[in-house]
Amino acid sequence: MSAVTAIAKREIRSFFNSPMAYITLGVFLLLSGYFYFNTLFLVGQASLREFFNLAPLLFVVFAPALTMRLLAEERKAGTIELLLTMPIRDSHVVFGKFLAALVIVAIGLLLTLPYALSVANLTANNSSFDWGPAVGGYLGLLLMAASFIALGLWASSLSRNQIVGFIIGLLLCFAFYIIDRTAVFLPASMGSVFEFLSVDYHFRNIARGVLDTRDLIFYFSLTGAGLLLTTRTLASSRQ
Amino acid sequence: MSATSGAPMIEVRDLTKNYGSFTALQGLTFQVPKGQVVGFLGPNGAGKSTTMKILTGYAGQTSGSAAVAGIDVQADPVAARQNIGYLTESNPLYEEMMVKEYLDFIAEIRKIPTDRKSVRIKEVVERCGLGNMIGKDIGHLSKGYRQRVGLAQAILHDPDLLILDEPTSGLDPNQIVEIRNLIREIGEEKTVIMSTHILSEVQNTASRVLIINEGKLVADDSPENLTHEEGGTLYVVVAPKNGTPLEHNMVERMLTGLPEVSQVNAHEITDEGALGFKVRYSGEDPRRSVFESVVKENMVLLEMRRHHVSLEDTFRKLTSND
Numbered sequence: 417m418s419a420v421t422a423i424a425k426r427e428i429r430s431f432f433n434s435p436m437a438y439i440t441l442g443v444f445l446l447l448s449g450y451f452y453f454n455t456l457f458l459v460g461q462a463s464l465r466e467f468f469n470l471a472p473l474l475f476v477v478f479a480p481a482l483t484m485r486l487l488a489e490e491r492k493a494g495t496i497e498l499l500l501t502m503p504i505r506d507s508h509v510v511f512g513k514f515l516a517a518l519v520i521v522a523i524g525l526l527l528t529l530p531y532a533l534s535v536a537n538l539t540a541n542n543s544s545f546d547w548g549p550a551v552g553g554y555l556g557l558l559l560m561a562a563s564f565i566a567l568g569l570w571a572s573s574l575s576r577n578q579i580v581g582f583i584i585g586l587l588l589c590f591a592f593y594i595i596d597r598t599a600v601f602l603p604a605s606m607g608s609v610f611e612f613l614s615v616d617y618h619f620r621n622i623a624r625g626v627l628d629t630r631d632l633i634f635y636f637s638l639t640g641a642g643l644l645l646t647t648r649t650l651a652s653s654r655q
Numbered sequence: 656m657s658a659t660s661g662a663p664m665i666e667v668r669d670l671t672k673n674y675g676s677f678t679a680l681q682g683l684t685f686q687v688p689k690g691q692v693v694g695f696l697g698p699n700g701a702g703k704s705t706t707m708k709i710l711t712g713y714a715g716q717t718s719g720s721a722a723v724a725g726i727d728v729q730a731d732p733v734a735a736r737q738n739i740g741y742l743t744e745s746n747p748l749y750e751e752m753m754v755k756e757y758l759d760f761i762a763e764i765r766k767i768p769t770d771r772k773s774v775r776i777k778e779v780v781e782r783c784g785l786g787n788m789i790g791k792d793i794g795h796l797s798k799g800y801r802q803r804v805g806l807a808q809a810i811l812h813d814p815d816l817l818i819l820d821e822p823t824s825g826l827d828p829n830q831i832v833e834i835r836n837l838i839r840e841i842g843e844e845k846t847v848i849m850s851t852h853i854l855s856e857v858q859n860t861a862s863r864v865l866i867i868n869e870g871k872l873v874a875d876d877s878p879e880n881l882t883h884e885e886g887g888t889l890y891v892v893v894a895p896k897n898g899t900p901l902e903h904n905m906v907e908r909m910l911t912g913l914p915e916v917s918q919v920n921a922h923e924i925t926d927e928g929a930l931g932f933k934v935r936y937s938g939e940d941p942r943r944s945v946f947e948s949v950v951k952e953n954m955v956l957l958e959m960r961r962h963h964v965s966l967e968d969t970f971r972k973l974t975s976n977d
Contacts, residue, residue: 422763430751494747498808501711501743502764503736655674655705655714 419504423512427486428519437520444478444524452531456538464535468553468623472616475557475564476593480585482520483568484578486513487646491653492576500654510646514562514569521561525554548625556622559635560615564589566642573649589615592638662725664689664738664816664846665710670719672705672870679705680870682719687863689815692842694857694878695850697867698974703850704744706867707820711741723816740809744820746801750794754785754804757793758811765812775811783807783837799830806834810841817841819849823856835860854966858882864966868974881969886937890922892958893949894929901930901954909948910934915941929957 431437451467451474490496499509532550564585571585572578596614599607611617615638618631665687672680680702687693697703708714709721712732721728726735749757758779762772780789783803788796793804802822809817822838823831831853839860841847851857857864858878866874866881874881891910895901903921910919915936924931934941942959949956 418766419764422760425763426749426752426760429756430749433751493750494743494745495749497708497713497743497745498747499764501713501736501739501741502761503733503766504764505733654712655708 419502419508420512420515423499423509424515424519427513427516431516431520440478440481441524441527444474445527447474448528449531452528452535456535464532464550464553467531468549468557468619471553471557472560472593472619475561476589477586478524479517479521479561479564479589480568480571480582482517483513483565483572483585484582485572486517486569487573487650488576488578488581491573492578496650496653500650506650507643507647510569510573510643510650514565514643514646517565517569518558518562521565522558525557525561546625549623552625552627553623555627556619556631559622559632560619563592563615563635563638563642566639566646567592570642570646570649573646573653662722663687664691664724665848666720666722666725667706667710668720670706670709670721671717672702672709672714673717678870680709680716680719683867683870683872684719685865685872685875687846687848689846690844691863692839692847692861693849694861694864695848695867696854696857696864696970697850701867701974702870703867704820705870707741707818707848707850710818711739712736737812738815740812740814740817742802742805742809742817742819742822744824746805748793748801748804750792752793753790754780754793754796754807755789757804758789758807761808761811767812775813779807779811782810782840784833799826799833802826802830802834803837806837806841810845815846817845817847817849819847821850821852823851823853831856854970858966866970866973873973874969878966882964882966886917886935887940887964888962889934889936889942889945890958890960890962891932891934891945891949891956892924892926892929893932894926894955894957896953896955900928903930906930906952906954907932909952910945913941913944913948915939915944926957 448467448471451470452464454466487496490499500506567588568581568585571588572581574584575581592613592615596611596617599610602610612634618634621628621631663686667686668684670680670683672678683702683706695703695706705714709716710723710728712728712735715729723735724738726738728735752760755776758776759772762776767775780786783806785800785803785807788800793801796804806822809819819838823834826834835856838847838849842860849861862877864874864876864878864881865872893901893906907919910916910932915938916934917937918935920933922931922933934945942961945959946956
């Protein structure tokens with residue numbers, strides 16, 4: 417595993433060494449903060465509901481933005497040849513990159529905790545803040561981020577161009593986000609399949625504070641599929 | 656996992672590689688025993704880089720097999736690569752990393768134990784003359800230092816085999832000498848296969864030369880043998896002793912009459928009144944008899960030099976495609 421952590425460590429360090437890191441994290445915190453306090457001041461309600469409603473859409477954009485350069489940049493700079501001729505498996509390279517992006521997302525989520533705590537503090541004294549959905553929501557976001565990162569990573573492995581990686585990643589993530597909204601137009605049997613394929617549908621389940629194995633299996637499979645595809649694409653990028 | 660003892664360091668058998676309709680390698684076969692320093696020559700597009708990429712696992716062959724230290728590079732790529740240090744042609748580096756960070760990263764990927772890591776990094780930094788550069792960003796280094804970083808990366812895990820793809824390309828003459836000395840030092844204890852366009856480089860460092868052309872092996876010998884030929888060529892310039900002009904036909908006849916000489920041609924010279932000849936000979940060195948007969952005929956020998964076949968000559972002869 418040490419090659420995986422070495423790759424992840426290098427990636428995280430290089431991320432925080434660039435100004436893009438702070439711009440990305442800053443915009444993420446600003447938008448998520450806006451969603452937090454929106455409900456508080458406009459509706460006068462201390463709730464995380466609005467934030468958890470909009471966070472998936474936020475991740476549709478931020479996950480591909482985070483992953484777009486991870487493999488495209490290596491291919492463009494040629495350093496991929498260095499990695500792929502090291503005595504490690506291709507999957508180690510992919511997993512290291514995945515881990516790096518997941519850690520960065522986790523750091524971003526950690527930075528939103530003060531918002532959650534302040535909302536909890538503002539809850540009226542006689543009613544207690546419901547932590548179940550909050551914990552579930554954060555867990556759900558992390559699971560969703562994992563699957564989006566895996567998809568974004570695959571998009572990044574497809575070309576040398578970061579922008580192409582971003583756009584394909586964005587489309588993929590958005591497709592898995594929006595797919596259950598199209599279920600209304602379909603017959604019931606198809607509708608439930610589409611619903612099961614929706615990242616957002618499973619997120620809403622978890623964010624309710626109910627942890628169902630079906631939701632976990634969905635996220636793990638989608639993440640696994642993304643990582644597998646990335647590994648295969650990387651292997652075929654050998655000449 | 657460990658290298659099979661007794662197996663050659665590199666064994667390439669009937670290697671073929673197609674890129675679409677382009678054939679980069681067609682049935683390349685060679686072996687490199689342990690400890691040899693091999694120069695790998697060929698014109699651009701002959702398949703040098705392709706062979707090296709197959710050995711390191713960055714490219715897959717169309718057919719045939721390649722093994723490093725007895726381990727097939729396709730069957731067990733991870734184990735095979737543990738024996739290899741590789742400097743790629745373009746030497747890609749992480750520009751934003753410091754030299755120290757970069758070598759740390761390579762050491763971690765290579766799974767060099769933590770207790771040995773810093774000692775080993777110190778060793779290669781010293782060896783590659785990077786002492787003053789370890790705190791600098793790689794992106795700010797000169798081409799020569801970048802090449803040293805690439806070499807440091809390649810020898811960090813103390814591999815048995817070094818694969819160097821044009822290690823001196825793009826360097827200035829001073830840097831070339833430095834890198835060449837470094838490679839010669841490394842070659843004292845390792846197996847090295849290096850490709851290059853600079854043939855004198857091979858003459859100085861390699862004990863064996865492989866020349867490939869259009870994906871096929873066209874020569875496999877020591878640099879000495881490749882530059883040796885039966886007989887040779889002399890350039891002879893003669894001048895009259897006492898002002899009477901020389902007759903071209905007479906001198907030519909005299910030279911042709913020598914038993915060792917096989918062919919005599921006129922050779923353009925600039926000396927006033929003198930005559931130049933290109934004398935081909937087979938077998939014995941005719942310099943003594945040329946000198947004696949010139950003196951006997953009352954002429955002056957202005958110049959006589961033997962032409963040596965260079966590796967360039969051999970290379971051109973073997974790889975020109977007309």
